[in-house]
Each structure stands twice: as structure tokens, then as C-alpha cells.
Amino acid sequence: MNIDRxxxxxxxxxxxxxxxxxxxxxxxxxxxxxxxGLNLMxxxxxxFCPAALIFKKFGVKSGCAFN
Numbered sequence: 001m002n003i004d005r006x007x008x009x010x011x012x013x014x015x016x017x018x019x020x021x022x023x024x025x026x027x028x029x030x031x032x033x034x035x036x037g038l039n040l041m042x043x044x045x046x047x048f049c050p051a052a053l054i055f056k057k058f059g060v061k062s063g064c065a066f067n
Contacts, residue, residue, distance in 0.1 A: 003055050004063030007043075010051055011036055 001009075018032035043049035047065075056062070 001060065002063035003052050003060050004065045006055050006060050007049060007051055007065075010055075011040055 014036045015033055018029045018036070021029035022033070039049070039051075043052075
């Protein structure tokens with residue numbers, strides 16, 4: 001699995017987790033969903049993704065989007 005797919009998997013997991021926490025715990029967790037969405041939009045425009053840097057440090061191989 002490369003960084004691109006890892007980012008998609010991580011973002012999807014975070015969205016589902018924040019939706020579940022927002023439903024069962026507190027609606028303030030929906031702010032995490034908004035943060036993940038904004039971060040995805042920012043990384044699509046600028047090409048910079050903080051999570052990609054973290055995955056690189058863990059040794060995940062590069063994909064075509066985040067070199």
C-alpha cells in the first residue's frame with residue numbers, strides 16, 4: 001500500500017469515527033469531520049499533507065500524489 005491509498009484509508013476512518021463519536025458522545029466531534037474535509041481540500045490544492053509526512057516516517061512507500 002502506498003501513501004496515497006494510506007491517506008484515503010486514514011481519512012475515511014477518521015470521518016467514520018468522528019461521525020460515530022458525534023452521534024453517540026457529543027456533537028462537537030463533528031468538527032473533526034470538518035477538519036478532515038478541509039485538510040483533504042487543502043492537500044488537493046497545495047500538494048502538502050501532514051499525514052503524508054507521518055506515513056513517510058513510518059516507511060510507507062511514495063505514491064504519485066505525495067512524493
